[in-house]
Amino acid sequence: MDADDIFKALSDPTRRKLLDLLFEKNGQSLGELCANLDMARQSATQHLGILEAANLVTSVRRGREKLHFINPVPIHEVYERWVRKFEVQRLSLLHDLKKELEGE
Amino acid sequence: MDADDIFKALSDPTRRKLLDLLFEKNGQSLGELCANLDMARQSATQHLGILEAANLVTSVRRGREKLHFINPVPIHEVYERWVRKFEVQRLSLLHDLKKELEGE
DNA sequence: AAGTCATGCAGGTATTTACCTGCATATTAA
DNA sequence: TTAATATGCAGGTAAATACCTGCATGACTT
Numbered sequence: 382m383d384a385d386d387i388f389k390a391l392s393d394p395t396r397r398k399l400l401d402l403l404f405e406k407n408g409q410s411l412g413e414l415c416a417n418l419d420m421a422r423q424s425a426t427q428h429l430g431i432l433e434a435a436n437l438v439t440s441v442r443r444g445r446e447k448l449h450f451i452n453p454v455p456i457h458e459v460y461e462r463w464v465r466k467f468e469v470q471r472l473s474l475l476h477d478l479k480k481e482l483e484g485e
Numbered sequence: 486m487d488a489d490d491i492f493k494a495l496s497d498p499t500r501r502k503l504l505d506l507l508f509e510k511n512g513q514s515l516g517e518l519c520a521n522l523d524m525a526r527q528s529a530t531q532h533l534g535i536l537e538a539a540n541l542v543t544s545v546r547r548g549r550e551k552l553h554f555i556n557p558v559p560i561h562e563v564y565e566r567w568v569r570k571f572e573v574q575r576l577s578l579l580h581d582l583k584k585e586l587e588g589e
Numbered sequence: 590a591a592g593t594c595a596t597g598c599a600g601g602t603a604t605t606t607a608c609c610t611g612c613a614t615a616t617t618a619a
Numbered sequence: 620t621t622a623a624t625a626t627g628c629a630g631g632t633a634a635a636t637a638c639c640t641g642c643a644t645g646a647c648t649t
Contacts, residue, residue, distance in 0.1 A: 550646095
């Protein structure tokens with residue numbers, strides 16, 4: 382997994398909105414997604430390309446349409462590497478700070 | 486929470502390394518962190534500023550040093566909003582794609 | 590008080606990013 | 620086959636980003 386690509390992809394509100402749109406209805410076409418975005422189609426294409434490069438979205442061509450599907454695997458990997466690790470020590474880390482603020 | 490700030494902060498390898506360094510040893514000073522980074526101190530300062538703006542790191546001044554602490558709360562919020570949601574439907578989404586690829 | 594050490598602030602540059610317009614291609618419909 | 624529809628590709632620009640250098644400030648040490 383490339384954490385850089387995944388986090389960069391998630392760091393834009395338009396791309397997170399695209400994921401939310403696909404979450405509501407998976408398999409939407411480019412045009413369908415564009416209708417909800419308030420920007421030129423080409424811009425949306427670019428955003429979807431970034432999501433695909435990060436492997437967060439997979440697309441399939443059907444006739445003249447391109448259908449888009451969420452791939453939840455990279456998000457799971459991000460969770461394993463970046464979230465769970467911090468979750469475990471959540472309380473003890475806060476405890477470190479508290480101690481420091483209290484003057485050792 | 487500002488998802489934009491949090492994801493942008495996490496989207497840079499230097500900043501993720503800073504979090505890893507703080508995870509290993511919480512409460513390090515700027516100079517201490519710099520020693521592990523291979524870039525000018527000013528650049529590291531900037532990265533730490535971004536982590537602080539995203540509330541992923543909190544700093545405390547002690548004498549002439551600035552000590553840095555991980556704040557795990559925003560990561561937890563990201564998990565709640567962006568990861569858990571996708572985790573739940575992980576299998577069913579894969580199922581959608583499989584069906585589509587098989588031609589409905 | 591003078592010197593050293595840790596950090597802050599101002600600004601400058603090259604690259605990346607997020608938009609756009611315009612034109613080309615490929616598929617379905619009439 | 621002609622028209623309409625859905626998407627792809629080639630650029631172009633303004634803003635954001637990730638670095639840097641140089642100088643200033645503030646805190647311990649002697």
